Amino acid sequence: MSGGARSRSGRIAQWVLPLAALAALCGCGGGGGGGGATPGSSGTSTWTPGVFLPSAHFAALCAAPRSGTDPTSGKAYPDRQGTTLNENDWLRSWTHELYLWYDEVQDVNPASYTTPNYFQAMKTTETTSSGAPKDRFHFTYPTSVWESLSEAGVEVGYGVQFEIIQATPPRSVKVAYLQPQANLPAQTLASNLVRGDTVLQVDGVDVVNASDQTSVNSINAGLQPSTAGESHTLEVLDPGASTPRTVQLQAANITSIPVLVETTVTGPGGSTVGYILYNDQIATAESELISAIDDLKSKSVTDLVLDLRYDGGGYLDVASELAYMIAGPNQTAGETFELQQFNNQYPTTNPVTGQPISPTLFHDTTQGFSATAGQALPTLNLMRVAVITGRDTCSASESIINGLQGVGVTVYQIGAATCGKPYGFYPQDNCGTTYFSIQFQGVNAKGFGSYGDGFSPANTTPAAGVPVPGCSVADDFSHALGDPNEGRLAAALAYLANPQAATCPSPPTGIAAPATVSQRQLLQRIFARSPLRQIRILRR
Amino acid sequence: MSPAPTPQTRLRQHRRSRAGAAALLALTLAGLPAFAAPSHATDAPAVIVRPTAASRADLARAVSRALRGAPVRLADDALTHDSLLIVGPTPPRDARGLPLNGRELGRPQHFRLLRRGSHCTLLHIETGRSQVLRHTACRVLSSRGNALK
Numbered sequence: 001m002s003g004g005a006r007s008r009s010g011r012i013a014q015w016v017l018p019l020a021a022l023a024a025l026c027g028c029g030g031g032g033g034g035g036g037a038t039p040g041s042s043g044t045s046t047w048t049p050g051v052f053l054p055s056a057h058f059a060a061l062c063a064a065p066r067s068g069t070d071p072t073s074g075k076a077y078p079d080r081q082g083t084t085l086n087e088n089d090w091l092r093s094w095t096h097e098l099y100l101w102y103d104e105v106q107d108v109n110p111a112s113y114t115t116p117n118y119f120q121a122m123k124t125t126e127t128t129s130s131g132a133p134k135d136r137f138h139f140t141y142p143t144s145v146w147e148s149l150s151e152a153g154v155e156v157g158y159g160v161q162f163e164i165i166q167a168t169p170p171r172s173v174k175v176a177y178l179q180p181q182a183n184l185p186a187q188t189l190a191s192n193l194v195r196g197d198t199v200l201q202v203d204g205v206d207v208v209n210a211s212d213q214t215s216v217n218s219i220n221a222g223l224q225p226s227t228a229g230e231s232h233t234l235e236v237l238d239p240g241a242s243t244p245r246t247v248q249l250q251a252a253n254i255t256s257i258p259v260l261v262e263t264t265v266t267g268p269g270g271s272t273v274g275y276i277l278y279n280d281q282i283a284t285a286e287s288e289l290i291s292a293i294d295d296l297k298s299k300s301v302t303d304l305v306l307d308l309r310y311d312g313g314g315y316l317d318v319a320s321e322l323a324y325m326i327a328g329p330n331q332t333a334g335e336t337f338e339l340q341q342f343n344n345q346y347p348t349t350n351p352v353t354g355q356p357i358s359p360t361l362f363h364d365t366t367q368g369f370s371a372t373a374g375q376a377l378p379t380l381n382l383m384r385v386a387v388i389t390g391r392d393t394c395s396a397s398e399s400i401i402n403g404l405q406g407v408g409v410t411v412y413q414i415g416a417a418t419c420g421k422p423y424g425f426y427p428q429d430n431c432g433t434t435y436f437s438i439q440f441q442g443v444n445a446k447g448f449g450s451y452g453d454g455f456s457p458a459n460t461t462p463a464a465g466v467p468v469p470g471c472s473v474a475d476d477f478s479h480a481l482g483d484p485n486e487g488r489l490a491a492a493l494a495y496l497a498n499p500q501a502a503t504c505p506s507p508p509t510g511i512a513a514p515a516t517v518s519q520r521q522l523l524q525r526i527f528a529r530s531p532l533r534q535i536r537i538l539r540r
Numbered sequence: 541m542s543p544a545p546t547p548q549t550r551l552r553q554h555r556r557s558r559a560g561a562a563a564l565l566a567l568t569l570a571g572l573p574a575f576a577a578p579s580h581a582t583d584a585p586a587v588i589v590r591p592t593a594a595s596r597a598d599l600a601r602a603v604s605r606a607l608r609g610a611p612v613r614l615a616d617d618a619l620t621h622d623s624l625l626i627v628g629p630t631p632p633r634d635a636r637g638l639p640l641n642g643r644e645l646g647r648p649q650h651f652r653l654l655r656r657g658s659h660c661t662l663l664h665i666e667t668g669r670s671q672v673l674r675h676t677a678c679r680v681l682s683s684r685g686n687a688l689k
Contacts, residue, residue: 071607149610
């Protein structure tokens with residue numbers, strides 16, 4: 001299975017797996033074995049439904065082999081001359097081996113598809129209880145781009161996070177937040193953009209009403225620049241203003257601050273409530289979160305409002321650290337923060353690493369992301385926490401909610417439904433394309449991980465996802481994040497004051513289901529572009 | 541739009557980040573193992589001074605070389621405030637801007653800029669390998685995080 005070993009020498013190998021684990025991987029990656037498609041020198045195969053050769057049999061047999069050196073291994077690419085059919089055969093076997101819902105994939109003839117189309121066929125067609133597709137996270141990415149590296153938190157942009165409120169005409173695009181002034185390019189600083197600014201035009205194109213693809217492309221390019229030095233002109237309307245103004249922005253390599261706000265606010269009965277705005281679970285978050293918790297601890301906070309509304313996930317270990325810092329040792333000692341569950345062919349062994357499946361525990365010490373490893377983490381020792389969420393609250397960010405609930409910490413949810421991504425990947429390169437196909441589900445200490453429709457405040461209308469006590473509240477762009485008058489924070493404070501008889505604001509309608517098929521399709525229509533541009537466009 | 545309390549809070553946050561960096565440096569200098577205390581007797585954590593296009597390219601080349609040639613994006617002010625540089629996969633995003641792989645199971649790579657004699661040296665902490673940055677000027681950081689001339 002040496003071909004398999006080479007094919008897995010992608011970025012996972014560099015960042016996750018030691019070489020020894022790769023060797024172990026080779027020993028366990030086989031599927032059904034025997035029979036099935038057999039590659040010939042001409043690339044022909046005999047497809048036998050329900051019979052699968054090991055994916056290693058087809059790995060690195062490429063219609064267009066790469067030449068040169070793989071930067072992640074320092075060795076020559078393993079690619080050999082093959083065919084589109086070989087690549088499809090590999091996808092078919094790999095999916096059968098590792099895809100979480102492999103037994104829900106229709107076994108269709110690999111000779112009848114292009115490789116991109118065949119990959120799209122290699123997923124479940126089942127739906128969740130809400131009617132949304134069960135698998136909304138099935139991607140490919142050019143390996144050369146996927147393997148690119150960056151300094152933690154550094155990406156091209158203006159230092160401005162735009163939020164798409166309404167994706168179709170009449171569109172609504174607002175400024176959600178900006179990075180700290182010291183991290184902003186000069187032109188962004190001079191623009192005086194603030195949270196709540198409405199973007200009306202990008203480079204002269206009407207953001208609100210434009211409907212043709214050329215205009216949409218211009219909007220995309222202007223809102224999410226791809227190259228440092230790019231300049232674009234935006235027409236914006238400030239909150240409360242009636243006359244738009246024009247600002248010129250120039251993109252740069254921006255360093256994001258993951259914990260953008262940490263403060264205290266006055267809570268129920270004059271108590272001191274901590275507030276953390278946590279936007280990005282990147283490596284630098286570890287030391288920033290420690291500082292934030294240390295500070296809140298020194299101020300003897302009795303409650304915490306954790307604002308995850310723009311937090312799309314990231315390092316799971318950092319999520320575990322934060323959950324521990326909130327709950328403290330009494331509730332978490334030796335407990336599972338999250339356990340990976342693979343498909344039923346691998347009940348005890350991680351099929352990618354070859355190692356026994358073991359849970360990510362609540363980490364009580366630093367893990368060495370940006371703080372020195374092995375240091376005791378500070379704790380707030382809270383029995384309850386209010387979490388502010390929105391449709392961008394996703395993946396490892398949702399793990400914080402689920403992990404805390406798993407050890408009995410009471411979580412109140414204020415805002416809108418989360419994205420619903422209890423799943424994860426081991427991205428895999430083959431022939432220059434990196435495939436993201438769901439391979440595991442994360443469950444908490446109680447074994448729960450079925451939140452494919454997200455978590456949502458209990459009074460959400462219409463009901464969506466897993467209900468959590470709390471209030472459905474729209475994002476309030478008229479107040480700064482961290483302002484106790486901001487709608488979601490105000491609702492969180494009110495809820496904490498009296499959860500038994502909590503009075504939520506009248507729930508908004510239409511914000512509960514960010515992950516619905518229709519909304520996602522609309523977003524993709526509006527922001528249709530190459531995979532690379534898709535990544536750039538709504539980047540915050 | 542109510543301004544309170546964000547401007548002050550952001551300022552505090554920024555100060556806290558700097559304080560955190562200083563604390564991290566102090567821990568490192570105290571000999572804690574994870575971020576590889578300098579291995580040579582003359583090694584001292586350092587920061588880049590007067591970065592230029594040449595020094596930025598020098599740094600990017602060294603980091604890329606240490607990571608087997610993978611392309612890498614660094615901030616223009618990389619290693620000018622802190623001697624620690626953290627590098628990881630660029631998190632690709634989906635159409636909504638969310639990380640494609642929102643459950644990242646890997647670990648980033650760490651580099652420490654050291655003043656070794658008269659040279660600015662970049663230490664790759666995970667491998668212990670170091671490279672001299674020939675087009676880079678640097679100065680030693682004090683234990684309180686202040687740059688010393």
